[in-house]
Amino acid sequence: MKTADHKLRVLVGKVGLDGHDRGVKIVAQALRDAGVEVIYLGIHNTPEEVVSAALQEDVDAIGLSIHSAAHVTLFRDVLRLLKKNRAHKIVVFGGGIVPRADMRALKKMGVKKIFPPGTPLEEIVSFVRSIQPRHADIEA
Amino acid sequence: MDPTRKTFKSLSGIEIKELYTPADLADHDYDNDLGLPGQFPFTRGVYRTMYRGRLWTMRQFAGFGTAQETNERYRYLLERGNTGLSVAFDMPTLMGYDSDHPRAKGEVGKCGVAIDSLADMETLFRDIPLDQVSVSMTINGPAIVLFAMYLAVAEKQGVDFSSLRGTLQNDILKEYIAQKEWICPPAPSLKLIVDTIRFCVESAPRYHPISISGYHIREAGSTAVQELAFTLYDGLTYVQAAVEAGLKVDDFAPRLSFFFNAHNDFFEEVAKYRAARRLWAREMDKRYRPAKPASLALRFHAQTAGCALTAQQPYNNIVRVTLQALAAVLGGAQSLHTNSLDETLALPTENAVKIALRTQQIIAHESGVINTVDPLGGSYYVESLTGRLEAEARAYFDKLDEMGGMVRAIELGFPQREIQQAALRYQKEVEAKERIIVGVNAFTESQDDSVPILKIGPATERRQVKALRERKRKRDAKKLGRALAELARAAERNEYLMPPILEAVRREATVGEICDILRKVYGEYRETVSL
Numbered sequence: 001m002k003t004a005d006h007k008l009r010v011l012v013g014k015v016g017l018d019g020h021d022r023g024v025k026i027v028a029q030a031l032r033d034a035g036v037e038v039i040y041l042g043i044h045n046t047p048e049e050v051v052s053a054a055l056q057e058d059v060d061a062i063g064l065s066i067h068s069a070a071h072v073t074l075f076r077d078v079l080r081l082l083k084k085n086r087a088h089k090i091v092v093f094g095g096g097i098v099p100r101a102d103m104r105a106l107k108k109m110g111v112k113k114i115f116p117p118g119t120p121l122e123e124i125v126s127f128v129r130s131i132q133p134r135h136a137d138i139e140a
Numbered sequence: 141m142d143p144t145r146k147t148f149k150s151l152s153g154i155e156i157k158e159l160y161t162p163a164d165l166a167d168h169d170y171d172n173d174l175g176l177p178g179q180f181p182f183t184r185g186v187y188r189t190m191y192r193g194r195l196w197t198m199r200q201f202a203g204f205g206t207a208q209e210t211n212e213r214y215r216y217l218l219e220r221g222n223t224g225l226s227v228a229f230d231m232p233t234l235m236g237y238d239s240d241h242p243r244a245k246g247e248v249g250k251c252g253v254a255i256d257s258l259a260d261m262e263t264l265f266r267d268i269p270l271d272q273v274s275v276s277m278t279i280n281g282p283a284i285v286l287f288a289m290y291l292a293v294a295e296k297q298g299v300d301f302s303s304l305r306g307t308l309q310n311d312i313l314k315e316y317i318a319q320k321e322w323i324c325p326p327a328p329s330l331k332l333i334v335d336t337i338r339f340c341v342e343s344a345p346r347y348h349p350i351s352i353s354g355y356h357i358r359e360a361g362s363t364a365v366q367e368l369a370f371t372l373y374d375g376l377t378y379v380q381a382a383v384e385a386g387l388k389v390d391d392f393a394p395r396l397s398f399f400f401n402a403h404n405d406f407f408e409e410v411a412k413y414r415a416a417r418r419l420w421a422r423e424m425d426k427r428y429r430p431a432k433p434a435s436l437a438l439r440f441h442a443q444t445a446g447c448a449l450t451a452q453q454p455y456n457n458i459v460r461v462t463l464q465a466l467a468a469v470l471g472g473a474q475s476l477h478t479n480s481l482d483e484t485l486a487l488p489t490e491n492a493v494k495i496a497l498r499t500q501q502i503i504a505h506e507s508g509v510i511n512t513v514d515p516l517g518g519s520y521y522v523e524s525l526t527g528r529l530e531a532e533a534r535a536y537f538d539k540l541d542e543m544g545g546m547v548r549a550i551e552l553g554f555p556q557r558e559i560q561q562a563a564l565r566y567q568k569e570v571e572a573k574e575r576i577i578v579g580v581n582a583f584t585e586s587q588d589d590s591v592p593i594l595k596i597g598p599a600t601e602r603r604q605v606k607a608l609r610e611r612k613r614k615r616d617a618k619k620l621g622r623a624l625a626e627l628a629r630a631a632e633r634n635e636y637l638m639p640p641i642l643e644a645v646r647r648e649a650t651v652g653e654i655c656d657i658l659r660k661v662y663g664e665y666r667e668t669v670s671l
Binding site for chain 2: 020021025028040044068069077098101117
């Protein structure tokens with residue numbers, strides 16, 4: 001499968017009510033600098049708003065930041081809504097203040113990866129680059 | 141350390157010289173630039189005897205789960221020598237939603253305490269006499285509502301408003317700039333703030349109606365200079381709004397308080413607090429010419445930098461917090477919160493918060509730093525840096541004046557962009573290892589120590605929502621309806637809103653019900669997203 005021609009599209013933003021957007025903006029900028037097409041959704045989004053934007057923008061992945069400890073509920077809702085819309089192939093990842101035990105729970109639920117505070121940007125960029133664009137096989 | 145390193149920079153990027161000598165203070169004038177503590181321009185401190193007269197207030201910020209759980213944590217802290225309280229509200233409360241609002245799902249009691257109505261507030265302060273403990277409340281968009289609930293609890297405790305001591309954060313400008321928990325647009329938000337200031341002038345003269353905050357600006361990635369400049373300029377904006385509303389500067393300026401970050405660069409932080417006092421005194425004097433010296437004195441609370449904590453090797457955070465807290469004390473703080481070692485993972489456990497409190501007590505009682513006032517005053521380096529920070533902040537003042545004030549600057553995205561660029565610059569320095577963070581980009585371990593975690597389960601939300609619905613059913617619908625209608629009427633005419641909001645909370649109107657009226661009448665703030 002060739003992916004070089006297809007630009008990876010990633011939706012990045014915050015879900016829930018917390019407004020701590022320092023990290024998510026830096027990650028969005030780093031992905032953009034690395035040639036990823038980033039749709040930046042901003043703060044205070046509900047899971048419904050996230051999924052609806054992801055479908056509309058036809059993205060390959062969704063990266064969500066949460067610092068309010070509501071991660072389990074909100075990620076579960078995002079995954080459920082993706083599944084309901086037959087869009088469960090969209091890769092979901094995230095970052096923020098997440099205790100280790102919850103990281104395991106989120107992974108089990110279907111979140112591909114959670115990046116804790118202090119993660120080098122390089123690690124996030126290389127993770128995103130390893131995602132296969134969903135339409136690459138059709139377009140090739 | 142790299143022996144070829146040619147430049148040394150402060151955390152904020154200020155180049156630091158190898159040595160500072162009297163030549164660096166050639167323009168310095170002791171009486172004009174420093175003076176005595178307790179006197180203009182207050183560089184050396186706001187009180188003559190500082191900590192010899194009274195220690196700073198040890199005020200740990202706390203709140204989680206239900207009001208009952210948080211009340212227990214408050215009593216735990218007070219029993220261990222905490223000398224003031226500080227309420228952390230959960231996200232729905234900060235945004236003015238009730239616990240049963242769809243947007244509150246998953247967030248109730250998670251990163252603060254869930255408060256829906258007067259009954260929750262009463263539980264929060266059960267067995268805590270409000271005339272004896274000073275209480276700070278971190279609440280902004282709905283500040284006037286939570287303040288009214290606090291007043292209503294005081295009434296129920298039989299405490300006169302005039303004996304209430306404490307602080308309402310009530311600083312919406314830094315929300316638009318950095319922290320991003322808001323309800324209404326700037327103009328009506330400033331009006332609500334002026335209403336609370338007016339109430340305190342008239343009825344609660346020992347209470348601080350606002351805490352003008354740089355903490356969140358710094359956490360969002362600003363430099364020390366930006367923190368200093370934007371915070372003080374926000375302060376001037378509130379003073380202007382209150383004066384325009386007809387309040388006299390000497391009636392309220394002595395009750396303004398400030399809140400700063402205590403970050404890693406020790407001397408830069410000490411210089412920042414000293415520069416803040418001098419700059420505020422000089423600007424207030426120049427712009428408003430108050431008669432009372434107290435109107436020029438900047439009093440502040442400090443909190444150690446949350447963003448400086450690391451999830452890696454978390455026990456190292458105890459050492460970071462100690463250094464940051466020491467900087468706040470040497471900088472003359474009136475009140476201090478020390479972060480707990482586990483706060484990059486979750487809200488702190490009892491044991492972690494106890495270590496954080498003990499850190500303050502060790503600084504106060506064992507280190508000897510309280511024995512004299514402003515012990516770093518006169519250091520060639522510290523005085524030079526204090527002057528540099530003041531000058532650079534003043535340059536931002538000029539820019540903001542030119543733009544037409546802070547509200548206009550926020551609309552233009554100016555402070556937001558400045559902070560974002562500083563955050564990105566810092567991150568790049570960390571990635572390039574130009575800045576070393578122990579345990580993160582150097583001296584790493586393959587397996588970090590695991591620490592116990594405070595867990596707040598989904599049962600909290602279910603309990604809170606159930607209790608809210610039960611209480612809603614038991615209210616006197618007629619009296620409540622009248623109070624809410626009166627509030628809506630007063631808001632539409634843009635009248636003084638403290639009395640109708642106080643009446644509504646007495647009738648057990650919820651945070652969400654009152655904020656819905658504010659949203660309807662004044663509109664909701666929307667951020668223009670920029671990256």
